[in-house]
Amino acid sequence: MLLDSTVLPKFSHRVRFTRGAFDAANPALRNLFAADEAIATRRAVVLIDDGVARAYGDALETKLRAYFAAHATSMPVIAEICVVPGGEAVKQDTRLCDLVVELVEKHRICRKSFVIAIGGGAMLDAVGFGSAIAHRGVRLVRLPTTVLAQDDAAMGVKNGINRFGKKNFVGAFAVPFAVLCDELLLETLPDAVFRAGFSEAVKIALLKDPMFFAEIEQNAERIAARNLDAASPVIRRSAELHLRHIADGGDPFESNAARPLDFGHWAAHRLESMSGYAISHGDAVALGLLLDCRYSNLMNSKAEGWLSDADYARICACIKRLGLPTHHPLFADQDALLRGLDEFREHLGGTLTITMLRGIGRGVEIHELDTTLVRAAATELA
Ligand SMILES: [Zn+2]
Structure with missing residues (x-):
């Protein structure tokens, strides 16, 4: 007997941007729960990244409790607020993930109740994994x-923690109930953390949208100086392009080998791991992008139609003006770097598929890399 079937779940992936999410008069947070008629009977555990908690002191928790109280009939009940560590270190072991599972059990968070995570990407990844495995997903x-x-x-539909020195080795695909981006929270970030995020905007612009790249290029100094009038539209456009790719690209759970959003990431993940995670993900992506852009440019020595010298120079200048790193001594250890290619191939399922550039906004998938050119590019960036 054959019972082969197609399982096709449908998810809604709701993302909103706002400013001042915890101001009682701002309905954005409350509105996330509007479709649930039994919402006032639901419970929520709230986890706050200590980087955020430090920037705001007790004020954040007080504001959050006041917000939930002011909207009590249309929000879940807060069961507990926990301040937890953030940064890549929380992905290096299972402690944060375990804590989420324990909180779900302790407060009887059911599959219709909530984990609310307020924090940076690493913290969201670890909390997301705990939320995905408790009750098979709250x-x-x-x-x-x-x-x-x-x-x-936060636009992504995956989560994970690191093991065996490999990024995101353990994790799951899970679509969040909702994502709310509050631009006010960006104002208290340390400079390096603020700037590091723009490498992902450069990445998606290089892949999909030359006009967007030009916008980043024109505003690079203002963005690096933390002018939110310049930075906010770039953050939103980058989020939109990432979300569109995931929602409309036909492969949200990454069954295919092609992974364009991982442009520049094979080397980025390897550099992070080689540095013992001293290099932030954003900085590593800037470096990984430059490596693959230079490779795409060096390919002109073998065939026509690859990234031009002028475009490579524009990309280098843009990354530099954003205040992102353009060189790193770890590029000198090329044997260790190239092991990242094997890891990426293994992760994809055997066939190496890497995105390179024919031009700005014109990505192309390739299945073989000329390691002589990779080494030449890495030598220049060391
Ligand atoms: Zn990334």
Whole structure:
């Protein structure tokens, strides 16, 4: 007997941008729950990244409790608020993930109740994984608090933690209940954290939208100087392009080998791991992009139609003017770097598929890399 079937679940993936999400007069957070008629009977555990908690002191928790109280008939009941560590370190072991599972059990969070995570990309990844495995998935509301989390990570439908020195080795696909990006939370970020997030905007612009790249290029200094009038539209456009790719690209759970959103990431993940996660993901992506852009440019020595010298120079200048790194000594350890290609191939399922550029806004999938050219590009960036 054959019972082969197609399972086709449908998810809605709701993303909103606002400013001042915890001001009682701002309905954005409350509105996330509007469709649930039994919402006032639901419970929520709230986890706050200590980076955010430090920036606001007790004020954030007080404001949050006041907001939930002011909208009590249309919000879940807060069962507990926990301040937890953030940053890549929380993905290095299972402690944060375990804590989420324990909180779900302790407060009897059912599959219709909530984990609300307020934090950066790494914290959202670890909390997201705990939320995905407790009861095989409770409702997760993400409030991303860094540029990188708002312009890329929180748009994703995956989560994970690191093991065996490999990024995101353990994780799951899970569509969040909702994502609410509050631009006010970006104002208290350290400079380096603020800037690091723009490498993902450059990445998606290089892949999909030359006009968007030109916009980033024109505003690079203002963005690096943290002018939100310049930065906000870039963050929102990047989020939109990431979300469109995931929602409309036909492969949200990454069954195919082609992974364009991972442009520049094979080297980025390897550099993060080689540095013991001292290099932030955003900085590593800037470096990984430059490596693959230079490779795409060096390909002109073998065939026509690859990234031009002028376009490569524009990309380098843009990344530099955004205040992102353009060189790193770890590029000198090329044997270690190239092991990242094997890891990426293994992760994809055997066939290497890497995105390179024929021009700005024109990505192309390739299945073989000339390691001599990779080494030449890496030598220049060391
Ligand atoms: Zn990334």
